Amino acid sequence: MAAAWLAASLFLGGVAGEAARRNALEELERQATAGAAMHAAVLRSELEKQRAAPVILAEDPDVARLLAAPDARTVDRVDRKLERLAIQMRAAVIYVLDAKGLTLASSNWRAPTSFVGIRYDFRPYFTNAMRDAKGEFYALGTRSGRPGLYLSRRVDSSDGTPLGVVVLKLEFDALESEWRSSGEPAWVADPGGVVLVTSVPEWRFRATGPMDETRRRLSQTDLTLRPDALAPLPFRTPDGDRPRLVRTAVGEGRPQTWMHSQTGTAMPGWTLHLLTPERGMVGTAVAGGRGLALLITSLLALAAALLLRRRHQAIARARAEEEGRLELERRIRERTHELHEANLALNRQIEERRRAEAARELLRDELVQASKLAALGQIVASVAHEINQPVAAIWTHADTAVLLLERDQTDKARDALRKIGDLTRRIGAITQDLRLFSRKAAPSIDEIRLEDAIQGGLQLTRGRLEEGGISLERIGDGDVNILADQFRLEQVVVNLIKNAAEAMEGQDDARLVLTVERQGERVRLIFADNGPGVAPEVASQLFTPFVTTRANGLGLGLVICRDIIASFGGELDLLPTARGATFIASLKAA
Template sequence: MTRPPPPSIDAAPRTGNRRALAVLAAAWLVTSLVGAYAAGETARRDSETVLARQSENAAALHAAVLRSELEKYRSLPPAMATDADVARLLQEPDSTDATALNQRLEALADQTRASAIYVIAADGVTRAASNWRRHISFLGADYGFRPYFIKAMRDGAAEFFALGTVSGKPGLFLARRVVAPDGRALGVVVVKVEFDALEAEWRSSGEPAYVADPGGVILITSVPAWRFRTLRPMDAASRRLTLADQTLGHGALTPLNFRTPADGRSQIVEATVDDAPRPWMHASAKTATPGWTLHLLTPTRGAIETAVANARVIAALIITLVFGVLAVLLRRRQQTAARHRAAETARHDLEQRIVERTRALSEANAALNRQIEERMRAEASREALRDELVQAGKLAALGQIAAGVAHEINQPVAAIRTQAETAAAYLERDQAARAARALTRIGDLTARIGAITRELRAFSRKSEPGLAAVSVNEAIDGALLLLGGRLRQAGVRLIRNKDQDVVVMADRFRLEQVIVNLIQNALEALEGASSPVITLSARQDGDQVELIVADNGPGVSPEIREQLFTPFVTSKTTGLGLGLIISRDIVAAFNGELDLRPAENGAVFVMTLRSA
C-alpha cells in the first residue's frame, strides 16, 4: 500500500511558528532566572533552619553532659562538710593526725576524678588535701583571700571558676562551710573540678564549644586560645574587677575575633578557628550553673551553598523541562493537521496488519495448546511409568527377601506344631493349666506369623503416593520384620538407636521400600566380611531429619561413586543398577534427598527428610 506524502507547509505559517518560538525562548530565560533565584533563597532558609535545629540539639546535649559532670561533683562538698573526721580536724588541729583524712581525700579524688579535695580552716590555712603527697600539695597554703573561701564562710556555699594559685590550671571550685554543733563556722571543704577530659571530648567532635559566665568571660572551651577571652569588649572597670576576682594575667579578657549573637537565636557567624576563617552555625543553651551559657559552633561544611546551588540547578532544570514540554506541544500542534491524512492511511494499514497478526497468533496459540496437551500426556505416562518402576522395585525386593521371610514363618509353624502336641499330651494327663499355657503360646506364634504376612502384603501392595506424618521407628520396624531372617542367617549384627523417635513427612510403605533397599545393599556388600555390622540411626537437626544406614563393608569404589545414581550403573554381577535410582526418586517425592556420605570404612547412605 502506497502512503500519501505529508502535506506541505507554506511560508506564512513558518514565520508565525518562528515568532512563537522566539517569545517562548524569552519567557523561558526570564522565568529561569527568577525561579532559580527564588528556589536558591528558599533552599538557603531551609538549610539554615535544619542546620540551626541540629546545632541547637547538639548544644543541648553538650549542656546536659556538662550538667551531669557538675552534678557528680556538687554532691561531694555537702557530704564532706558533715564528716566527723573533718570537723574533728578543724576543731582540734594540733591534737588530730590528718594522715588518715588525707588518705581518704586522696582515694575519693581518685575515684571521682576530681582535681583536688581539700579542707581549709577558719583562718584560711589548708589542714588536709588529696594532693598531700605531691610537690604541689595544698597543705599549709593560705587561701583566706580566695573568693570561694570568703563567700562560703559568709553564705555557706560558693562556686567559683578561676586559675589555681599553685597549679596554674583553670577549674571550678565548689566550696561548702563546715559548721560545729554550736553553729560556729569551723572552715570550708573545697572540691576543685577541672574540665580537661570534657574539653578534649568536645574538641574531638570537631565542633568548637565554649561556656561563658554572666559577664561574658569564657571559662570552659574546646579551643584553649579562647579561655578567659570575652564575648564582647569590656570597659576598664569591669576588666579590673574581673582580673581581681579571677586572678588572671593582664593578657586575658580580650574579645573573640568574631561576634557571638546576644539574642540567643541560632544564626550563621564568621569565625576563625585554627587560623582558617569560615562560616559556622552558632547555637547556645543554658546550663545548670546560674548565668553560665554554653555556646556551640557547628561547621556548615558548604552544606548551605551546596543546597542553594542544587536548588537553583533543579529549578532551572524543571523550568527548562516545562518550557521544553510546551515547545514540544506547540510543535506537535503545528504538525497535527499535516499528519492527519497520513495518520488515517497509516491507521488502515495498521488495522490490516493487526488482522494478519491476530490470525498468526491464533494459529500459534493452537499449536502451543497441542504441544501442552502432548507434554501433559507424556508427563502422565512418565508418572505412571515411575509408579510401575517403584512397584517393580518392591516385587524385586520381595523376591530377594522371600527366603528370609519363609524362614521366619517356618520357625513359628514348627513351634506351633510342637506346642499343639504338648497341649494334647497335657490334656490326656488332665493337666488343663499347662495345656492352656501351650495354647497361649500357639496364639502368640500365630500372631507373629500374621504380623509378618501383613507386613509382606502391605509392602507388596501398590500404593498411591501421598505425604503424611510417619514414625521413623515404625518404618524401620516394618523393614526389619521383612529382613530379620536374612540378617540372622547372614550373621550380621544390627546396631540401632531407638532412644528418640522422630516423625517425618513421607509415605509409610514407600519409605519402608527405601530402607529395605538400603539394608539389602548393605547385606550384599557384607558378604564374606568377618564381623559384619549394619548401623541404623536417625537424628533431628532443626526441621530436617537424617536417617542413616551404614555398614562396615568394603565401601563404594571411586569409579562407581562418580556414577552411583546413574541408571544401569552397579557393582553387582546380577544387579540392574536401578535400586538406588528408584530410592532417590521416592525420597525426592518426599521433598528430601538421598546421598552417599564419605566415610573411612564401609558405605554410609543418608536420607534427609522434612520433619513433620
C-alpha cells in the same frame, strides 16, 4: 519560548534557591541548637556530680573531728580519704580549711605543690562559704596556675558554730578534650563574657566582646588574670538566643563558616556557646534548588515545545485529512449516488436498532414486573386463605364483644375488641406486602436487612406452603445486612419458594429448608427442597430463557431471578444434590 524559558528559569531559580537556603539554614539551626543542648547537658552532669562531694564531706565525722581538734593521726586519715575521693571523682584537688582559712588536709598532700599549711582566707570561695554556707568561684590556682571551678561548703559544729570549709577544685580538661574530639568548637563564658571553659585553648580567658568596666564587674574571673588576656575573640559573637552564621578560623585551620548557638547552663550566669560547621550545606542546597528549578523549567520548556510542534503537525494533518475527506466525499457523491443513499438507509437502520435496544431494555423491566405480577396472581388464592381466617375470627370476636357488653362485662369485651384490632393489623400487613410486592419501582441497591426480605417473601407465600402441607425449616440467622434492593430480592424469594412448592405438590413429606450462611464477604441464601429435583439434561440449561419443566410455564422465572441477583453483584446457581433441588443465592455483605 526561549525568552519565556530564560525568564522562568531565572525566577524559579531565585525562588527555589532562596527556599533551599532557608530550609538548609533551619536544618543547620536545629542541629546547632541540639548540639548546644547536648554539650550543656554533659556540663551539667559533670557539675552535679562534683557538687555532691563537698556536701557529703561537710557531714563527714572525720572532717568535723579534724576541724574541731586537729592532730597528726586525724590529718593523715583525712588526707588519705581526700586522696582516694579525688581519684574516684576525677577532681583536681579536694582540701579542708579551718575557720581562719588555713589548709589542714588536702588530696595533694604528697605532691610538691601540696596545699597543706597554706592560708586561703583571701579567696572568694572561702569568704562566701563562711558567710553563705556554700560558694562557687572560677579562678586560676595560686600554686598550680591552672584554671578551675572551686566548689566550697561550710562545716558547722553541732551547735551551729562554723568550723571550717571543704573545697573541691574542678578542672575541665577531660570535658574540653571530649568537646574537642567532636569537631565542633565549644566554650563557656561568664556573665562578663570571659571564656572560662573551651575546646580551643587559644580562646581561654578571651572575651566575647570588648571589655569595658561594666563587663569587668560582671566577670567572675579571679583578679590574678592579666588584663591583656581579656582580648576579644577573633569573631563577633552574635547577640540573642537564635543561632546565627559566623565566619572564623579555629586554631591553625582555614577560615570557614559556622552556625553559632548558645544556651544556659547549670551554673548561674554561665552561657555555653557552640560553633557547628556549615560545611557548604547552604551553598550545596542553594545550588541543588537552582539546578532542580532549571531542570524543571527545561523539561517544561521541552514538553511545551514538543506539544506545540505536535499541535502544529496535528493541525496540518487534520487540515490535509479534512481536505482529502471533502475531496473524497465529493467524488463519492458524484460517482456513487446509490452508495450515498445506502449510507442514509444504514443510518436509519442504526437509529432503529438504537430504538430497539431501548425498547428491549424497557421490555426487560416490564418482563420483570410481569413475572412479579404473575407470581402475585398465583399466590392470591393462598393470601385470600390467609385473610379469611382473620376475617372469620373478627366476626366471632365482634359477636362475642356485643354479648359481653350486653352483660356489662367491659373488661372481657375490651379484650375481644383488642383482638379484633390485632387481627385487623394482620390483614393490613398482608395487603401492604401485596401492594409493595406488586409495585413497579426503579431498582436501587442499598444496605438492607436480609431478614426483612425473607419475611416479606414468606408473608406472601406462607399460605401456599400451608395449603400444600409443606413444612418450612429455618437454619441460620438472617439478621445480617447485604447490598440489594429489598422488593426485587423479595421477588426472588417468592419465585424460588413458589417453584419448590409446585415441585413438591402432592408429596406427603414435603419439606423446604431455608438456610442463611456467612462466608467472608459473602452471604449465601440457600433454598433446599426434597422434591423430585431437576433432570440432568434440564439442569445444564436451566437458566436459559424459555426452558421449563412445567406445561404451563414460560421458562423465564429463573432467568429473571438470576438477572436480579446479578444486578446486586451476586450469583444464583443450582447445586447438585442426591434428592430434591438446592438453589444458592450468593449476595454481597454490606
